[in-house]
Amino acid sequence: MEMQTVRFYQTGTFTVGNRLLAPHERSVQAEAQRANALTSGHRACQGCGEALGARYAIDAAMRATGGKIVAVNATGCLEVFSTPYPETSWQIPWIHSLFGNAAAVASGVAAAMRRKGTDDVRVIAQGGDGGTTDIGFGCLSGMFERNDDVLYLCYDNEAYMNTGVQRSSATPPAARTATTPAMGPEPGNVFGTGKNVPLIAVAHQIPYVATASVANLRDLEYKVTRAMEFRGARYVHIHVPCPLGWGSAPADTIKVARAAVESGLFPLFEAVNGEIVSSTKIRRRTPTADYLRLQKRFAHLFQPGGEARLAHIQAIAERNIVKFGLEGTGA
Amino acid sequence: MLKQTEGSHAIAESVALCRPKVICAYPITPQTHIVEGLGEMVKAGELADCEFINVESEFAALSVAIGSSAAGVRTYTATSSQGLLFMAEAVYNASGLGLPIVMTIGNRAIGAPINIWNDHSDSMSMRDAGWIQLYAETNQEALDLHIQAFRLAEELSCPVMVCMDGFILTHAYERVDVPSQSEVDAFLPPFEPRQVLDPAEPVTIGAMVGPEAFTEVRYLAHHKQMRALERIPALAAEFERRFGRASGGLIRPYRTEGAETIVVALGSVNGTIQEVVDEMREAGVAIGSVAITSFRPFPLAALREALMHAKRVVVLEKCLAVGLGGIVSDGVRKALSGIQLNGYTVVAGLGGRAITRASLKRLFEEAGRDALEAVTFLDLNTDLVAHELDREAGTRRSGPTAEALLKRLGTVSARIG
CATH class of the missing domain: 3.40.50.970 (Thiamin diphosphate (ThDP)-binding fold, Pyr/PP domains)
Incomplete structure (x- = not known):
């Protein structure tokens, strides 16, 4: 997809208003006929980044496929808040099987579609970071290596929020969770742990991998749309703040997500066939402290003695900026 | 074909x-x-x-x-x-x-x-x-x-x-x-x-x-x-x-007419059981057997009908509910609720231990004399077990059990009989 540099932003927000764009560039959400795949009335918390990310992602996929989508959902917040029996917020065919098998179930749905001669129906698997990077990782890797025709969407809120905020392998260093309390000489999650599943996905050399953020919804829509142009295994990892688990204000979800991106802690990139092909440049560098300060899970870093750990986190961001080429001019 | x-x-x-x-x-x-x-x-x-x-x-x-x-x-x-x-x-x-x-x-x-x-x-x-x-x-x-x-x-x-x-x-x-x-x-x-x-x-x-x-x-x-x-x-x-052939169904009774002893089992061992039943019937013993084909759903009524006139039922199981005995036996007993007869659980064939005609015949004869324990382990090597229990009683750091048994047996070759 050809990208056009857009220079008209709404004051102070870096958000490009739809009214400033050509109709074909406008957000899916600006369309009266948008799918509303995840419709209103669900039970997500106020300011839930995952609900926002899921709605944008699935609606973009709906537009890209003419509404021919089947979704497979891992156990987790998204599953629980969207389908309390007998209600459902999903306006698409949707199945929840288990916590750790969404990728495999999706592989099965895709195989069935091929055999039914209906492979214009595209399959999406989705889950949180726990269901993706931990318990569902085996099935995810299997789906990747077989290059099954599935788009996997990971909504990363950096811990097991549905069970009460426990550490996952996507929890960042120093973050306080219920299982990494802010106590002792190294409060919060320890440094030097965790895994980068987007890069692991790239290492599988699948057709398409991208990271996205609810801070940049247009970019999120673009990446899901782009993913639907490929056949085979695709992975989009979406950063979604969780006000409850992060201790941030519900009204600040976008602000927090943007600070993660603009500080370099959550790099946005795309990879095609195992090669990183683009990264989103940081528009206005934000110190990591400005990101961390918005969240109570990092409050201990701002107590006396937290300086070294703060510096360590800043160094992680600096390394990302170099590694992913996040500096410079860009769209 | x-x-x-x-x-x-x-x-x-x-x-x-x-x-x-x-x-x-x-x-x-x-x-x-x-x-x-x-x-x-x-x-x-x-x-x-x-x-x-x-x-x-x-x-x-x-x-x-x-x-x-x-x-x-x-x-x-x-x-x-x-x-x-x-x-x-x-x-x-x-x-x-x-x-x-x-x-x-x-x-x-x-x-x-x-x-x-x-x-x-x-x-x-x-x-x-x-x-x-x-x-x-x-x-x-x-x-x-x-x-x-x-x-x-x-x-x-x-x-x-x-x-x-x-x-x-x-x-x-x-x-x-x-x-x-x-x-x-x-x-x-x-x-x-x-x-x-x-x-x-x-x-x-x-x-x-x-x-x-x-x-x-x-x-x-x-x-x-x-x-x-x-x-x-x-x-x-x-x-x-x-x-043109009978397959499946809930249960398959074999020579149960007038049988005083009925053996209940699942799967391929029924072939061996039926041979032993034939042999004992020829010798005048009133014995028969029932193969359970459908274990879930469990055919309570069909089993009750097939077993209710027997004097004793031997349930031969290729599984073990550790700490209880039989798994299939539980269902069989439920099927026979209120009926007075002797019931025996026999755990057999675990891990591929061969279930031989000779062992079965000995077992069924003992059952016929009502001389079986409530739970019997067919062909259990009692010497081996007793030796291991003694050894474990004698030393705290007795090591892994399975390896000790194999060492005592003196063979690691496949001896399944």
Whole structure:
């Protein structure tokens, strides 16, 4: 997809208003006929980044496929808040099987579609970071290596929020969770742990991998749309703040997500066939402290003695900026 | 068509005749030859219009099956032993969602100690997972049961396990009659799913259900199996009419008329039991046997009818409820509620220990004198056990038990008799 540099932003927000764009560039959400795949009335918390990310992602996929989508959902917040029996917020065919098998179930749905001669129906698997990077990782890797025709969407809120905020392998260093309390000489999650599943996905050399953020919804829509142009295994990892688990204000979800991106802690990139092909440049560098300060899970870093750990986190961001080429001019 | 073939290959042919659209496979002994056979057929184009998916674990195998079945196509997989345990969460899930998947279990023991040989510990561990469980006595019956299983599963929207003894059946070459495609097509109509993932008619499958309806959902699963109690004999009868041989059903009594002693068992050991029954009948002993084909649903009424006039019932089990004794025995006792007779549990054939005619004859004679313990371990090496118990009593750091037993036996060669 050809990208056009857009220079008209709404004051102070870096958000490009739809009214400033050509109709074909406008957000899916600006369309009266948008799918509303995840419709209103669900039970997500106020300011839930995952609900926002899921709605944008699935609606973009709906537009890209003419509404021919089947979704497979891992156990987790998204599953629980969207389908309390007998209600459902999903306006698409949707199945929840288990916590750790969404990728495999999706592989099965895709195989069935091929055999039914209906492979214009595209399959999406989705889950949180726990269901993706931990318990569902085996099935995810299997789906990747077989290059099954599935788009996997990971909504990363950096811990097991549905069970009460426990550490996952996507929890960042120093973050306080219920299982990494802010106590002792190294409060919060320890440094030097965790895994980068987007890069692991790239290492599988699948057709398409991208990271996205609810801070940049247009970019999120673009990446899901782009993913639907490929056949085979695709992975989009979406950063979604969780006000409850992060201790941030519900009204600040976008602000927090943007600070993660603009500080370099959550790099946005795309990879095609195992090669990183683009990264989103940081528009206005934000110190990591400005990101961390918005969240109570990092409050201990701002107590006396937290300086070294703060510096360590800043160094992680600096390394990302170099590694992913996040500096410079860009769209 | 009559063929001299390996049990696993017979099953592969039978499954292929049922026209599955998705087969997922993960290797585990002793079911491997079945999916290898099917993989070959798909690759060679003999089994057309079918996806064969090599997955990374049994958990994934059944998960892929859940996806394809929910998307509305006929789906098959097979496993054994540890593999069944590894997919346990998905086993419950498939039945909870009401997905008519058919899965072969090449029955094998569960470790530790690791053991690849036959017993029924694996499928018995999933007896309450909501699947129908059918146990085959011969390779012919295993072949036939798969054809019946797809029909039963899809009629009820309930998954079915066809259990066949690992090695004893899966690896045995014997004569089987493989039906023609047109015969199978006439018996097994195309799959019409009750629920399907379809953008034209979107549904939510697998919603969270709280206390307000969970009991009702579970009751309906039970109700489905109660209906299976009627459908299993009906399908077996229809199968016999069409194919000209008796296979399946709930139970199969053998020479139970006037029997004072009746032996109850599952699977291939029934062949050996029937030979011993014949031998003892010739000697004037009033003995018979009953093979349980349908373990889930458990045929309480049919068993009561078959056993109620006996003086004693010996339940021979290839599994062990550790700390209790028998698993099958519990169901048999429930079937005989209120009836006075002597009941014995015999645990036999664990981990591939051969169940010989000589041992069975000795056992049944003891039972006839009502000289059996309530729970008996057939051919238990009591010296070996006593020695190990002494050794463990004598030293705290006694080391791993299994290795000590093998050392004492003085052989690591395969001695299964």
